[in-house]
Amino acid sequence: MDRTVIAYVIYLVVSIALTVWVARTLSRNGRVFLADVLHGNEKLADAVNHLLVVGFYLVNLGFVALYLSGDETITDTRGIFEALSTKLGVVLLVLGVMHLGNVYVLNKIRRRGMMEREQVPPVPPQGWVPPQGWVAPTAGA
Numbered sequence: 001m002d003r004t005v006i007a008y009v010i011y012l013v014v015s016i017a018l019t020v021w022v023a024r025t026l027s028r029n030g031r032v033f034l035a036d037v038l039h040g041n042e043k044l045a046d047a048v049n050h051l052l053v054v055g056f057y058l059v060n061l062g063f064v065a066l067y068l069s070g071d072e073t074i075t076d077t078r079g080i081f082e083a084l085s086t087k088l089g090v091v092l093l094v095l096g097v098m099h100l101g102n103v104y105v106l107n108k109i110r111r112r113g114m115m116e117r118e119q120v121p122p123v124p125p126q127g128w129v130p131p132q133g134w135v136a137p138t139a140g141a
Contacts, residue, residue: 003074007083014084015064015091019057022095026102027053037110056098063094 027049034045067087074080 003076003080004070007074007080008068010080011068011084011087012064014088016061018088018091018095019060019064022099023053023056023060026056026099030102030106033106033110037106037113039113052102056102059098060091060095064091067091 030052031045031049034049035042038044038048067090070083070087072079072083074083
């Protein structure tokens with residue numbers, strides 16, 4: 001078997017396994033975070049979590065597939081390791097950037113929700129107090 005094909009197979013197996021592992025880890029641990037962001041709405045948190053995982057798979061597996069081919073022909077075992085280290089390093093960086101992007105966006109949503117909760121008074125108003133110096137209009141005037 002050609003060494004280039006061996007490198008491709010190893011690259012695909014490791015990249016797909018890494019993508020699945022990262023997606024499952026993010027899904028399992030991100031669910032609690034999403035529930036907080038979405039004010040405890042568990043059903044909505046599960047739906048958003050599933051949509052994020054599907055998008056994560058599509059982007060990362062699409063990148064893995066596009067990044068599969070290479071221009072160089074691998075002639076020895078050292079070449080296999082060099083090609084794999086470069087390709088897998090880039091895949092890991094893309095996975096990390098995707099993760100940080102998701103966390104950044106969700107944190108922004110969470111902060112906005114926390115600020116909205118802080119703007120709501122803890123007790124509804126009990127009555128109305130006119131500003132000082134204000135005179136109420138008289139009837140018929």
